[in-house]
Amino acid sequence: DAKTTQPTSMDCAEGRAANLPCNHSTISGNEYVYWYRQIHSQGPQYIIHGLKNNETNEMASLIITEDRKSSTLILPHATLRDTAVYYCIVRVEFTSNTGKLIFGQGTTLQVKP
Amino acid sequence: GAVVSQHPSWVICKSGTSVKIECRSLDFQATTMFWYRQFPKQSLMLMATSNEGSKATYEQGVEKDKFLINHASLTLSTLTVTSAHPEDSSFYICSREAFFGQGTRLTVV
Numbered sequence: 744d745a746k747t748t749q750p751t752s753m754d755c756a757e758g759r760a761a762n763l764p765c766n767h768s769t770i771s772g773n774e775y776v777y778w779y780r781q782i783h784s785q786g787p788q789y790i791i792h793g794l795k796n797n798e799t800n801e802m803a804s805l806i807i808t809e810d811r812k813s814s815t816l817i818l819p820h821a822t823l824r825d826t827a828v829y830y831c832i833v834r835v836e837f838t839s840n841t842g843k844l845i846f847g848q849g850t851t852l853q854v855k856p
Numbered sequence: 857g858a859v860v861s862q863h864p865s866w867v868i869c870k871s872g873t874s875v876k877i878e879c880r881s882l883d884f885q886a887t888t889m890f891w892y893r894q895f896p897k898q899s900l901m902l903m904a905t906s907n908e909g910s911k912a913t914y915e916q917g918v919e920k921d922k923f924l925i926n927h928a929s930l931t932l933s934t935l936t937v938t939s940a941h942p943e944d945s946s947f948y949i950c951s952r953e954a955f956f957g958q959g960t961r962l963t964v965v
Contacts, residue, residue, distance in 0.1 A: 777954070786862075786949045786956035787900065830899075837953045843890055844951070846900040 746770070747831045752851040755825075761818040763850050765831030768812045775836050776807060778816045780827040781849070787830065790816065794836075821854045828852075859883045862950055862957035869940055869964055876936045877960045879906075879950030885930035886952045891923075894947040894959075906933040906950075940964040 748766040755761040767776060775794050779787040791798055791805045793814075798805045804817040818825055830849040861880045869875050879889060887908045892900040904925055905913040912925035922944075924936040937944055942964045949959040 779956075781900075784947070784959070784961065786860075786951075786959045788956070789954050792954075843902060843905060844900075845902065846892075848899050 746833050746845075747847050749829075749831055749847060749850045751848065752853065754853050754855055755818075755821045757823060757854055757856050758820055761821040761825065761852055761854070763816040763818075763829050763831075763852065764813065765816070766813045767831070767833045770811050770833050773835055774833045776805065776811075776814045777832045777834060777844075778803070778805065779830045779832065779844075780825075781830070782824075782827045787846075790829075792836075821852075823854050823856065826852060826854045857882075858958070859955045860950060860952050860957040862960050864960060865958060866961040867963070869962070871941055871964055872939055874936055874938045875940055875962060876934055877948055877950075877962075879933045879935070879952075879957055881931045881952045884952070886933075887930065888952075889927065889933040890951045891925065891933070891935050892949045892951065894949060900949060903935075937962065 775792050777792040778790040781787045791800055791803050793805045793807055807814045828849040828851050830846055832844055859882050863878045889906040891903045893903050894900045902915050903918045906925045906927040908927045908930055914920045922938055927933040945964045947959050947961055950957045
């Protein structure tokens, strides 16, 4: 089971911030929140991950609630190229011999002009 | 740049033939890699774990004799779809740690 719940779809206007929520109420203390996206007919692309602190990189920001039961991925200035399916996944941190991911249905983000 | 490379990106084959898909780890030796399958409008489903130097571990419902996995080196895992049928047409994706290949679109005609 994916252990996460995401809205099926969302729309966002180009240039505006896209805020994608994810619920993970059963997350364990050693599990991280990972976000991926998949543009049509491509492999999933890693975006960001975090444990309990908010994280930011060149692609996005990740806000994790204090109780860690939910998180929000923020794309600060969405472009048409950000249209994709976004997956929120919880798992222990990757090591050299691990990597299995259980994907849920994700959120289809449609960025509109 | 990409750290996991798949080849080919797409392939069309006749029903009854076998198709091999390669997955290479470009920057790191990988003792473990993963194979997923994705049908249209569905999420990725894990098929199997590829283990260097030993047998692959298959998920429930995946036929190990149909989807042969070989991980003979620390940088290469291969998935062979044997005796392919139209229902095997799908998007096959490999991964290493947090990183995925670009996927292979298989169409069986």
